[in-house]
Amino acid sequence: MASLLFLLLIIKTSAAENDDFFFYNGFSSEDLLLDGIAGIAPNGLLILTNTSKYMQSHAFHKRVIRFKNASDGRLNSFSTCFAFAIVSEYSDVGGHGLALVISPTRGRTGAFPVQFLGLFNSSNNGNSSNHAVAVELDTLSNVEFEDINNNHVGVDINGLRSVAAAPASYFLGENEGYDNLTLLSGKPMMVWVEYDGQDMKLNVTICPINVPKPSIPLISLSLNLSLIIYDTMYIGFSSSSGSIKTSHYVLGWSFKLNGQARRLNLITLPSLPAPIRRKSKAVHDKLYILAVVLMLVTAMGIAYVVAKRIIYAEVVEEWEVEFQHQRLSYKDLYKATKGFGKDELLGIGGFGRVYKGKLTMSTTTEIAVKRISRDLSKEMREIVSEIVSIGQLRHPNLVQLLGYCRRKGELLLVYEFMSNGSLDKFIFDDTGKKKLNWAHRFQIIKGVASALFYLHEEWEKVVIHRDIKSSNILLDDGFNAKVGDFGISRLYDHGSDPNTTNVIGTIGYIAPELSKNGRITTSTDVYAFGVFLLEVACGRRPILQEASSDVLNLVDWVSKNWKRGIILESRDVKLGNDFKSEEIELVLRLGLLCSHPLHNLRPSMRQVVQILTADGAQQLQVFMTEQEENLYGSGRICDLSAATYTSPQQSESSKLFMNS
Incomplete structure (x- = not known):
């Protein structure tokens, strides 16, 4: 017996080190490159995700695979199979799934968890530059990716909108057809992914682990992967979790170039931990209704009322x-x-x-309902109190918050409906269907500035929005701007401290001082507004994930163009020639000023409104002169295009900016 185990160990190790094939009947820490929350259990079980929520992981074979023939560059055939299991705390819902992925890198840098499966993010999903091929085992239906259901197998090329997908099932035989599989069953299953380089055909097959490989695959499609796969690539697994505690396991894995991947040895595969599951919510409801029916057979009307109460159940506390x-x-x-x-x-x-609706009470009102599914129990009283206060805000450039509702683990915010949607859909529309000329954009900018001035100084309390960006600026029938989404706003008395250190917001709009002290101020809103100004004038997002380092950050890019004397070249090319150059230049310069890395050099929203509504260039000059005098008083001035201090004699660029 000892000799047999030693022989198996030799076979496993030598196979894992071969460039053409590998074979893992269980794993060790030397076999794979892990990141995220991935780990390997003492018995050799690969644990991609555990019971942590909103996390992701990757497990890649350490050695690069030469997928293309070195002599003629043709894509080789390949075959791989693996055993996996998905265990959720509920039997009927989990999150989100796992995928086998062929990638140019050992990992997926910048990828998001949850519905993105640790493969892509919101900005690069679908980009041809990804050069990634994945076979997903998805247990949630995502509308944004046009998923066919919440229990499917899909083939993904460079993005999560599958080029082919099928409900999880396996072929039994000619007379029996296909039998359904439940990916969330917690039972081990086998998957084969095979590509014929000559016929350019990809086959995906799945079945229970103790069943012979079906003769007909679940998915079979003609696909030229030579345009996607480089000469050398890495292969591995990616997985992510969501709001439901879910564990994703891989028990064994084999791979072969130009041949059939070796079948796993089921006897020596690592065992799965005993599942700890709650009963399905659907099961609870059915048992409850059944009990009512059995006890009160003649009281169907009462059962109906009870069911409706369950559907409409709310959380209401004394406070x-x-x-x-x-x-x-x-x-x-x-x-x-x-x-x-x-x-x-x-x-x-x-x-x-966010959902659209029509609320019928005394009159019919169109509404937008935002469902926030986060654990807010510890701070719910404070949040509701602030929501009620924010509902009292009245300004033509603010979306009216009509009210709120609470259910277990969920907060619903109800706003007035804006028929033209969010501004970002117009700014970043590449189809040419949604156009927004400069006159409209400039009017929108002034409207947002007026709203922020009202929030910071004109209302009875100070309101810090904390998430100013184009997607939170909504447009009504007349394309008038209204600031919306007060879900993470904070308010406090004038002259007091907001007393919060939580860094919340959107990457690209978060002021740099927040990463140091976490203290929010009206100046942090001004920073986000400055980025918003550049976003509207330039027609590009604050961060371009796939861009080169010199244009990656919008603020840095505009700043460099300003230094070179070509700031107008930063404008959105979709504007054509229909714009006022002095207005665009004013907005770009003001955007740089508001997004200055030093908070004490940013203007207040009162000053911003004065610059935008009066003689902009003159008002901007007045503000810059005041800043210059304040800084000279300390014996040095600050270059407003960078976060470095220089002496008065050395800072020609800052003098140029202040006098321009």
């Missing part, structure tokens, strides 16, 4: 009595949005989904 006038019933919101149906979905953001 909410004082906020009743701002609270809306979940039943009304459910009916207004047609049960939060897919057809009413307006979009998906970082904190939840």
